């Protein structure tokens with residue numbers, strides 16, 4: 589990477605859908621250390637789209653964006669695979685008055701800790717891809733080796749801990765992938781969030797799986813998305829039982845319960 593330029597996988601200047609409650613400027617970074625078979629961003633993960641932007645151009649764009657959005661949100665792929673790039677982009681964003689958000693699978697708590705220590709992080713969206721009470725299922729849902737599952741869960745929990753204890757806004761997200769998760773898993777995630785992080789204001793977002801043409805495993809491109817009524821029922825149960833602030837992110841819209 590030339591120091592005057594950065595390479596990213598995509599940019600959207602204004603998004604109303606990537607963060608709950610915040611319009612944001614979004615940057616996608618390539619690569620990921622998970623191999624979720626249902627991943628909807630394979631083109632990003634595999635770096636098939638590449639955009640080179642000069643630092644001056646990025647600064648100008650972020651200055652312009654700061655007139656209409658309050659956040660920059662960096663997603664992927666797994667953005668924490670690029671700690672130096674994250675710091676660089678977030679530093680520019682802070683210079684022009686934007687708040688900073690990262691979307692992560694939670695597997696790199698040290699990167700999150702370092703960004704927090706540098707004052708470069710205000711919001712984190714973290715995936716809870718399966719039930720913390722059935723940790724082994726993460727191996728199938730995230731496509732990671734069975735022997736690394738316990739270590740990965742420890743890292744995810746550390747990421748949540750750092751984020752909550754340092755006063756970040758936190759969105760925990762579960763994509764309901766039919767065939768890989770049950771509705772009981774969703775209730776489990778809600779119960780676990782209440783038990784472990786109930787003292788913090790976490791938003792829990794249940795996401796409808798989108799069988800788009802960019803899904804990694806062709807078998808999952810044929811999976812039908814779960815009907816909204818079923819996701820709404822599950823979300824309402826989580827809200828009633830555990831008092832969480834729940835959103836349902838459907839393919840066409842996001843609903844607050």
Ligand code: SF4
Pocket residue numbers: 620621622623624626627628629630633664665666693730
């Ligand atoms: S869905 Fe899985 S494979 Fe795809 S970017 Fe997220 S963590 Fe990586």
